[in-house]
């Protein structure tokens with residue numbers, strides 16, 4: 609038994625609903641600190657609903673779950689912003705604010721999460737942009753960046769509050785294969801530095817290139833698969 613590892617996520621007998629429709633049931637799984645875990649499954653199999661449950665967008669009404677120290681079952685509306693500070697969420701469509709440049713996008717998030725000291729903010733922004741290879745692009749507006757660059761900025765944004773877990777929902781879904789690999793390398797790097805990552809993806813080429821623990825949504829269940837069965 610491995611008692612040394614910190615559990616970042618644990619779900620027991622969880623069911624996920626979209627309104628009254630059961631999307632997933634009997635979900636039992638855990639993720640340890642430092643793991644890189646894929647979540648795969650066909651369109652409509654429940655990957656996004658699963659992710660939404662983890663970041664408090666869908667309430668956990670059945671079963672029990674804890675994530676980065678928060679009890680998902682008892683989660684109150686007012687706890688959600690604090691939970692999200694301990695999670696870095698990355699989406700397929702980047703979700704950068706189009707009316708401000710990269711630096712301003714990042715400052716916006718820092719301010720919204722309680723940062724006040726200008727010097728510390730600037731230092732943090734430089735640090736996260738450096739991590740994703742975008743240090744020189746802070747003055748650019750989102751529309752002046754390629755899709756891959758925008759996603760790297762979105763990953764930098766996810767890193768701002770040193771999250772314990774990064775939830776990436778189809779982060780390469782809008783990118784061409786080569787750019788996908790570049791973004792994946794950034795995520796791999798971040799994981800090698802100790803950050804835990806759960807990534808929903810359709811991209812089997814990435815799975816083959818960067819094999820790792822894989823969970824599959826299928827038939828309203830989530831289970832671990834070995835790669836040859838993927």
Ligand SMILES: Nc1ncnc2c1ncn2[C@@H]1O[C@H](COP(=O)(O)OP(=O)(O)OP(=O)(O)O)[C@@H](O)[C@H]1O
Pocket residue numbers: 626627629631649650651652653654655656657658825
């Ligand atoms: N807001 C919603 N209201 C009602 N039903 C929803 C809602 N969002 C998703 N669903 C349904 O829940 C099921 C799971 O959808 P979900 O988006 O979680 O799947 P997914 O695996 O992420 O698919 P994709 O890969 O296409 O994003 C689908 O049957 C979908 O129609």
